[in-house]
Amino acid sequence: MLRLLANRFGAMLLTMLCLTLIVFFLVNLEPNLRKLSISQTNMRASDEMIERWLDYNGYREPFLERYAQWLGVMKKQPARDVDTGEPKPRFSFCDEPPVATYSGILQGNLGCSTMFRQPIHERLLPALQSTGILMFWVMATMVPSALVIGILAGMREGTNTDRTLSVVSITSTATPEYVSGVVFTVIFASWLGWLNGSAVTATTQGVSVYNFALPVMTMAIYGMGYIARMTRASMAEVMTSQYIRTARLKGLKFHTVVLRHALRNALIAPFTVIMLQFPWLLTGVVIVEVMFRYQGFGWVLVEAAGNNDIDMLLSCSIVSVLVVLSTQMISDIGYAYLNPRIRVR
Amino acid sequence: MEYVGFGQIVLGILTQLIPVWIAIFVVMGLSWTFHRKLSLYGRIYESPAGLIGLFIVFFWLFCALFADLISPFDPLEQFAILKNKGPGVIEPTTGLVQYLGGDKFGRDVFSRMISGSQIVMVIAPAATMFAFVVGISLGLPAGYYRGKIDSILSFLANMVLAFPVILLFYLLVTPGIRETALPQSMAGVFFIFPILFFGMLFYSRFRERPQKLMWQLAIVLIFGGWVYISLVFDADPFGVLSLEPNELNIFVAVVFASSPGVFRIVRGLTMDIATRDYVAAAQTRGEIPFYVMLWEILPNARGPLIVDACLRIGYTTILLGTLGYFGLGLVPESPDWGTTIKEGSRLLRLYYHPALPPAIALMSFVLGLNLLADALREQSLKD
Numbered sequence: 009m010l011r012l013l014a015n016r017f018g019a020m021l022l023t024m025l026c027l028t029l030i031v032f033f034l035v036n037l038e039p040n041l042r043k044l045s046i047s048q049t050n051m052r053a054s055d056e057m058i059e060r061w062l063d064y065n066g067y068r069e070p071f072l073e074r075y076a077q078w079l080g081v082m083k084k085q086p087a088r089d090v091d092t093g094e095p096k097p098r099f100s101f102c103d104e105p106p107v108a109t110y111s112g113i114l115q116g117n118l119g120c121s122t123m124f125r126q127p128i129h130e131r132l133l134p135a136l137q138s139t140g141i142l143m144f145w146v147m148a149t150m151v152p153s154a155l156v157i158g159i160l161a162g163m164r165e166g167t168n169t170d171r172t173l174s175v176v177s178i179t180s181t182a183t184p185e186y187v188s189g190v191v192f193t194v195i196f197a198s199w200l201g202w203l204n205g206s207a208v209t210a211t212t213q214g215v216s217v218y219n220f221a222l223p224v225m226t227m228a229i230y231g232m233g234y235i236a237r238m239t240r241a242s243m244a245e246v247m248t249s250q251y252i253r254t255a256r257l258k259g260l261k262f263h264t265v266v267l268r269h270a271l272r273n274a275l276i277a278p279f280t281v282i283m284l285q286f287p288w289l290l291t292g293v294v295i296v297e298v299m300f301r302y303q304g305f306g307w308v309l310v311e312a313a314g315n316n317d318i319d320m321l322l323s324c325s326i327v328s329v330l331v332v333l334s335t336q337m338i339s340d341i342g343y344a345y346l347n348p349r350i351r352v353r
Numbered sequence: 354m355e356y357v358g359f360g361q362i363v364l365g366i367l368t369q370l371i372p373v374w375i376a377i378f379v380v381m382g383l384s385w386t387f388h389r390k391l392s393l394y395g396r397i398y399e400s401p402a403g404l405i406g407l408f409i410v411f412f413w414l415f416c417a418l419f420a421d422l423i424s425p426f427d428p429l430e431q432f433a434i435l436k437n438k439g440p441g442v443i444e445p446t447t448g449l450v451q452y453l454g455g456d457k458f459g460r461d462v463f464s465r466m467i468s469g470s471q472i473v474m475v476i477a478p479a480a481t482m483f484a485f486v487v488g489i490s491l492g493l494p495a496g497y498y499r500g501k502i503d504s505i506l507s508f509l510a511n512m513v514l515a516f517p518v519i520l521l522f523y524l525l526v527t528p529g530i531r532e533t534a535l536p537q538s539m540a541g542v543f544f545i546f547p548i549l550f551f552g553m554l555f556y557s558r559f560r561e562r563p564q565k566l567m568w569q570l571a572i573v574l575i576f577g578g579w580v581y582i583s584l585v586f587d588a589d590p591f592g593v594l595s596l597e598p599n600e601l602n603i604f605v606a607v608v609f610a611s612s613p614g615v616f617r618i619v620r621g622l623t624m625d626i627a628t629r630d631y632v633a634a635a636q637t638r639g640e641i642p643f644y645v646m647l648w649e650i651l652p653n654a655r656g657p658l659i660v661d662a663c664l665r666i667g668y669t670t671i672l673l674g675t676l677g678y679f680g681l682g683l684v685p686e687s688p689d690w691g692t693t694i695k696e697g698s699r700l701l702r703l704y705y706h707p708a709l710p711p712a713i714a715l716m717s718f719v720l721g722l723n724l725l726a727d728a729l730r731e732q733s734l735k736d
Contacts, residue, residue, distance in 0.1 A: 023512050031524065039529030175402070178727060182720035184671045186678045186691070187712040190698050194705040205702055287517065294519045295678065299698065306519075310679070313523035321520075328517040336515075 009344075016340070020333045024326065031325045032075050040316045041067055047315060048122055078119070078322065080112020101125045113326070119319030123312055128323050131308065136327065138211055139293055139304035142223060145215075146289065150228035151235065151282055158239025158278065163266050165244045174240065180233030185295040189226040196222060207302035223300045227292045231285050235278055242277040246270045276346045283339035287332045354434070357441040357450055366452050366463065372419040377411050393659070396732040403728025409721025413714070416467050417474035424464035425449045428688040435459035437704045456693070456707040457700060465688040466710045472689040473718065476600070477669040480607040481662060484669075487546045487608065488615025489658075493646040495616070496623025507620070510613035518610055518672065519679070525606040526682040528599075536602045540585045543608050548577035557644040603682040607672055611665060618661055622654040629653075656733040663726035667719040674715050690715040 034040070045058045045067075062068050066085055069077075076082040085108050102120035111117040118128035154177075161173035183191075197205035204219045213219075246252065247270055255265045294306030301307070305327070312320035357365070367374075388395035397403040416423060426449065435442055435455035442451050453462040491510075495503040513521075530536060551573045559566040583589030584596050596604065626632065627650060635649045676682050677691020685692070690711040697708025 019508070019511075023508070023515055026512055027516060031520075034524040034530075037529060037533050037535070039532045040527075043529060171402075174727075175724075178723045179716075179720055182667065182723050183716050184674060184719075186674060186694055186698070187716045190694060190701065190705075190708045190712045193698075193701050194709060198702055198705055287515070290517045291519045291675070294517075295675065298679075309520060310523070313520070316529075321524075325516075325520055328520060329515050332515045332517070 013337075013341075016337050020337070023333060024329050027325060027329050028322060029075060031322055032078065033071070035316060035318045035321055036067070036071065036074075044122065044316045044318065076112075078112050080110050080114035080117070082110070083108040084111055102127050118323045121312070121317050121320045123315040123317035123320060124308075128319055132305075132320070132323055132327070135303060135305045135308045138302065139297070139306065141215060142220075142227070142293065142296070142302065142304060143289060145220065145224045146227045146231075146292075149224055150232050153228070154232045154235035155239055155275070155278065157232070157236040159243050159266070159271070159274070161236070162240040162243025162274070163247055163270065165247065170240075173236070177233035177236040177240070180229050181237070182233075183229055185226050185230055185292050186299065188229045189222070189296065189299045192222055192226055205300070207297075207300040211303050223296045223302060226299070227289065227296050230292060231288060235281055235285065238281040239274065239278040243270065243274040246274040249273075276343065279346060280339045280343050283335045283342065286335040290328050290331060354438055355443045355445075356439070357443065359441070362441045362450075362452050365450055369423050369425065369452070369463075370416075372422050373412060373415040376415040376419070377408065380411060381408070393656075393729065393733060396735075397725065397728050400728045400731060402724050403732070406721045406724025406726075406728060409717055410725055413470050413718045413721070414474060417470040420467050420471050424461070424467045426451070426461035426464040428460065428465045428468040429686055430460065432459035437700070437707075439704075440706055453710050454704075454706040456696065457704075462693075462707050462710055465693055466690070466714050468688045469690045469693060469711055470714065470718075472683075472687065473670055473673060473715075476604060476607070476673060477666050480604055481611065481666045481669050483543060483547070483604075483608045484611040484665070485615050485658070485662060486550050487543055487612040489619050489651065490546050490550050491612075492616040492619025493623055493650065496620040497627055497642060497646050497650070499624075503620070506616065510616045513609065513613045514617075519675065521610060522606055522676060522679070522681055525609070526602050526676060531598050531602055536598070536605050537585060539605045539609065540601055543605060543612075544581050544585055548573060548581065551577065553643050554647050557641060557647055560641075599682050599684065603673070603676060606676075606682075607669055610672065611669060615661070615665070618657065619654065622657060623650055626650045626653050660726050660730045660733070663722050663729060667722035667726075670715065670719055670722075 041062060042058060045061045049057060049061050066074065066077075069085075073082060077084040118132070120126070121128050121131055124131045157173050157177060161170045161177075164170060193205045196203040203217075203222050205222065207219050207223050209219045252265060252270055255269050256262075260269075290306075293304065294309055296302070297304045297306035298310050305324070308320065309324045311317075312324060384391060384395065385398055388398040397407055426444075432444060432455060435444060435451060436459045437457055438451070438455045438459070440452060440454040442454055443449070444451060451461045451463065453466070456462055456465070491506055495506045524530075525536075552570060555566060555569040555573065559569065579589070579591075580594065583594035584601070587595055587598075587601075589595055623646070631653075632645060632649050635645045640649075673689065674691035674694065677687070677689050677693075678695045680692070680695060683689055683692055693711040694708055694715070697705075697711070701708055
């Protein structure tokens, strides 16, 4: 078990290293750097000014050297002022020492956001917290409803209930967030007027049904169908097994058989599926947060990507890769733990 | 502004779609008559859900084919006086009806929805096919040889899968990227796979018969090379095939994002099928590994792969919609469903008629594909 963990952990680190290198390469492509320097100096900067800005801020150093500096295994040179050439902190809103130091992610320094004019952690942590709240409510509505639909459909395979619920869950997997968001907003906000079509107030005034139900519903719908389908398949398989027949034949009531005997084994597979839903949710978070103007992780990501905010994009990719890989790991370990047949000794 | 009533709107749309109804009637009628002879495709006609799915898919397919016949207006033509007008508004100069109203530039929502289907129908299946060829070409050796090749390829696939799709698209599909050689070089790598795949397919089968092999390889090379040159370098000598730089960019990004998923499925299936007796028989006969992979394992993995292809075309459609929704890659006035949903959802509280039709169109198409995939899975399990 320990070796498995160590292996997975090593693979995870390697993946993160490779991915951040790719992201680093993409955000440092010449057109992107020019876009950044134009937005950072002023709109009418001459080519010469842009070149000097890029040079003095250290964007012209060799690529791998800069990646090493960002990692924190090489010393980062201080930036120089464009007019005087004197060393000065790159950004007024972020303190950087005027001498060469090790300051990368290994030292816990995520860098500065050129878009939000803040150190990354000051912006990213509250955003992650907001997204955490959203995720919590999405999970809290999506998982139970998906499990109920899946179990109801799977316990009596082939009946009308099963067919209806299957169509419901297929429909929900065919409804991406930007479609259900539009449909729900039209129904619940424009037409009935029950809910607020924007979640801006959720960050300032706290979460309420009025401002939060729409984003949560929108996100939950897309993931729900898939979990329900998996639960149904797993439930249907368990219901045909020998021990369920035995339980039925010895005269137990149907609901006892379902709740006591079938459910425990039927829920192993959905557990993995639920954990593997997180990467999907990450995409959903971006769409929903942009759609309902909720200032969480996804919103920050989109803003950063639109302005080529290098440090912010790198931090966002670290966060998302961490989420994806750790949920994968939890699902593997959880599966081994829940299923006695493949438990690793 | 003059409007026509609800009944006339419904009737009008149904009449506009007459070419589609006729085509569906002919195709599905013929298939129904001969459905016992049509193997897996014919058996879809035995399940009601599959029939509905097939109907929806055919509906959008023929909408895309006959888009010019169906749409009353040019999808890009703007009418200043029809701005945000509701469904059924009559355009005064021509007397034509905008059945689903006008959007914020007075463009016809109905015509835009119909031409949006063209974009989806071209890119989604084509990108999925390319992703399948890439996934199969890499998944077969990984699952068959295992060991180092498998570890390296699986690591790469998992890496791409660990990347959140949206971040990947924000980094890969931007105007800035198009100034560099990146999309072209990625296309250069991806589009070589079909040539390799088909070349290997024929070589492994007919390597003992050089005469037959010669002309097969020649066809693969000439045809594949023609497609390769026209798509990657946009230099088709005949001027038939061409891809705009932004379309190439989207195409490459979509193939890149979905091929690791195919790779994983193919790898898993290969590992399973490689233990069968007929594979052992082929190995004992002394067939080369590529023959075993391409002519023994692949045909026997077709069932799950067809089902997955259906689902994946739907997923690609959703991805394209996401790209459009974030304004990535496609031009702002493009009538594709994602872009129109984005445009419409800005003014959603005031006018909801421009946003709903493309949203429902996208959903119904993906639903049709999902129902189809479900029916196919059920029917292929009956064997």
